Amino acid sequence: MADLPEILDEPATEIDLGPLPMLMGYALRRAQLMMFEDFHARFAGEDIRPAQYSVLKVLELNPGLRQNQVSAALGIQRSNFGPMFDLLEQRGLVERRRPDGDRRAFALFLTEGGAAMVARLDRLVEAHEAKFVARIGGDGKVKLRTLLFQLAQE
Amino acid sequence: MADLPEILDEPATEIDLGPLPMLMGYALRRAQLMMFEDFHARFAGEDIRPAQYSVLKVLELNPGLRQNQVSAALGIQRSNFGPMFDLLEQRGLVERRRPDGDRRAFALFLTEGGAAMVARLDRLVEAHEAKFVARIGGDGKVKLRTLLFQLAQE
DNA sequence: TATTGTTATACTCTATAACTATA
DNA sequence: TATAGTTATAGAGTATAACAATA
Secondary structure, three states: OOOOOOOOOOOOOOOOOOOHHHOHHHHHHHHHHHHHHHHHHHHHOOOOOHHHHHHHHHHHHOOOOEHHHHHHHHOOOHHHHHHHHHHHHHOOOEEEEOOOOOOOOOEEEEOHHHHHHHHHHHHHHHHHHHHHHHHHHHHHHHHHHHHHHHHHOO | OOOOOOOOOOOOOOOOOOOHHHOHHHHHHHHHHHHHHHHHHHHHOOOOOHHHHHHHHHHHHOOOOEHHHHHHHHOOOHHHHHHHHHHHHHOOOEEEEOOOOOOOOOEEEEOHHHHHHHHHHHHHHHHHHHHHHHHHHHHHHHHHHHHHHHHHOO
16 A cells, blocks of 8 residues: 555554544534433433333323334334333333223333332432533523524424 | 323323423434434445444544554444454455554554545535534534533543 | 234344453 | 453344234
8 A cells, every 4th residue: 555654663642533523423422422321320220221211201291102102202113112111011110001992002001119210210310410410501401402402403 | 000090092192201302311312313314324325334434534643543542532342343443444445554563453544445435424524514503503513512522521 | 904012033332251462 | 461452242222024913
């Protein structure tokens, strides 16, 4: 290969990432990974993942939804939703009931234990949010949300 | 189960996601997925993934780095970096050379073909960025970057 | 025929430990 | 003993197609 630089005996210690940190997708991913790491750590004690929390929260606010409604609302493939929901059901946090009108479907509900779990998780989420609001301020959070919604529009 | 709502014959059509869309991590993830989808689509023609682009870009700016330097700088496990780099090497975009001083290590370089690839990818990245800057404005991008960096600080 | 949910499968990304060859 | 890189493996997360039961 011609015109390629010589092999250095002492490689650069300062690595130039060039435009990468300035790319919105790159900065977005970095911040998101950091927030998810904190989220995971806080939820580890309850053994709940972010996606599981979103399912529990949706059932709390919308009892009786069908599986396909919950999975569609949260962007989860219905084929992946079933096994994930099984785990929550085995832990007694949720339950499936056959609605009278349609014997193909399941209506989904939180159990009392699930409702108690959501209450605990909500407090963890508040602490999680507060940690990061402390870094950008309440107005920063509003501004950030506005920008992110505009980015994701359409 | 006591105190659980009745099964509805007609499930809610409007699904309440409650506080989820207001959570920073949720909005962050949604925006990031949208941007990565656009990124992926633009790069599909060149068959390059975001992580591969970041490797090519780092080698363009820092020729001769060792594998562990590149992988550490980009947050990639060294055990995963090797096979990924193999693919780029098989396509003639990069090459490994043995440095004189250390016969365990490899110094990594772009080939001429790799440099040409980076030039094409840079134009795709510019168009990608422009699409989203159009939604939030140049000042919006600066503000977003500031907020994301503050979120990810430390 | 269409819909609800399940099963099987596969692909990507990521993470860890054990191994080799050099240092 | 430590380091550079490789190999094997495993776990999430995500995606598609085919299927059974019911509508």
